[in-house]
Amino acid sequence: MASGEEDGALEEKETNNKKRTKSIIATAWLMFYNIAMTAGWLVLAVAMTRFYLQKGTHKGLYRSIARILKFFQTFALLEVGHCAIGIVRTSVIVTGVQVCSRIFMVWFITHSIRQIQNQESVILFLVVWTVTEITRYSFYTFNLLNHLPYFIKWARYNMFIIMYPLGVIGELMTIYAALPYVRKAGMYSLRLPNKYNVSFDYYYFLIIAMLSYIPLFPQLYFHMLRQRRKVLHGEVILEKDE
Numbered sequence: 001m002a003s004g005e006e007d008g009a010l011e012e013k014e015t016n017n018k019k020r021t022k023s024i025i026a027t028a029w030l031m032f033y034n035i036a037m038t039a040g041w042l043v044l045a046v047a048m049t050r051f052y053l054q055k056g057t058h059k060g061l062y063r064s065i066a067r068i069l070k071f072f073q074t075f076a077l078l079e080v081g082h083c084a085i086g087i088v089r090t091s092v093i094v095t096g097v098q099v100c101s102r103i104f105m106v107w108f109i110t111h112s113i114r115q116i117q118n119q120e121s122v123i124l125f126l127v128v129w130t131v132t133e134i135t136r137y138s139f140y141t142f143n144l145l146n147h148l149p150y151f152i153k154w155a156r157y158n159m160f161i162i163m164y165p166l167g168v169i170g171e172l173m174t175i176y177a178a179l180p181y182v183r184k185a186g187m188y189s190l191r192l193p194n195k196y197n198v199s200f201d202y203y204y205f206l207i208i209a210m211l212s213y214i215p216l217f218p219q220l221y222f223h224m225l226r227q228r229r230k231v232l233h234g235e236v237i238l239e240k241d242e
């Protein structure tokens, strides 16, 4: 009996050690990830400001920062993985929708349709994303260090109230501006007859994507409002998928 108890205690100790090692590795990775992302978005902010100050116009700005933007926004796909493996306490669905819609904007709209790259709406969402991400990743970094300045916490959970709708306006206006070019070029579309016997019209897909903001965006926005109440006002909130 005594040996059984000893075995049990030993097993528990081993499990705890494994958990601790796992959590040290996870924290170290998240530190690296958040610092890299803060730096990446800061580089973008500096590049955009320099471009505008030097050229005095937003025309050509997207092209000048496109590579950095594509790299760091695509890197953010890892965030879905972080939630899936449980190293951050966030919903995979909420994060997945947020990250995938951004990837879609970057690769399948702005990168693919050159004619819209100089639209003011592109600059709008770029500026909004940049300010938001610098705040968000520095929030996570300082939070992990247990030295979170209040103004970063305040900015993380207040700025989105304005920034989120502004970002959505920029994104929707950009997709809308892309529609005529997509229709004219028939891009990413598959017409019948073809050997797969399938038809796909990217133009209509984009209209559906725009409409899907109506049910999806409020969910992201209310999620952030709940996070805000929890973090700034200490309210205990039970998420549906928790």
Ligand SMILES: CCCCCCCCCCCCC[C@@H](O)CC(=O)SCCNC(=O)CCNC(=O)[C@H](O)C(C)(C)COP(=O)(O)OP(=O)(O)OC[C@H]1O[C@@H](n2cnc3c(N)ncnc32)[C@H](O)[C@@H]1OP(=O)(O)O
Binding pocket: 030, 034, 088, 089, 090, 091, 094, 095, 097, 098, 099, 100, 101, 102, 104, 128, 129, 132, 136, 140, 141, 143, 144, 159, 160, 163, 164, 165, 166, 167, 168, 171, 209, 210, 212, 213, 216, 217, 220, 223, 224, 227
């Ligand atoms: C393929 C076709 C596509 C069709 C289109 C579909 C359209 C759908 C609509 C989508 C609209 C999106 C519009 C958007 O792109 C516009 C903008 O973004 S504009 C800019 C304003 N945006 C924001 O403010 C973004 C707000 N959103 C977010 O912050 C996150 O993305 C979100 C996942 C929504 C919420 O974040 P989260 O749930 O993680 O909340 P918290 O930040 O409070 O974190 C919760 C806990 O997790 C810890 N955590 C999370 N990540 C990390 C990390 N990287 N490192 C360390 N820790 C992390 C965090 O600390 C919290 O932990 P704890 O509770 O213990 O404190």
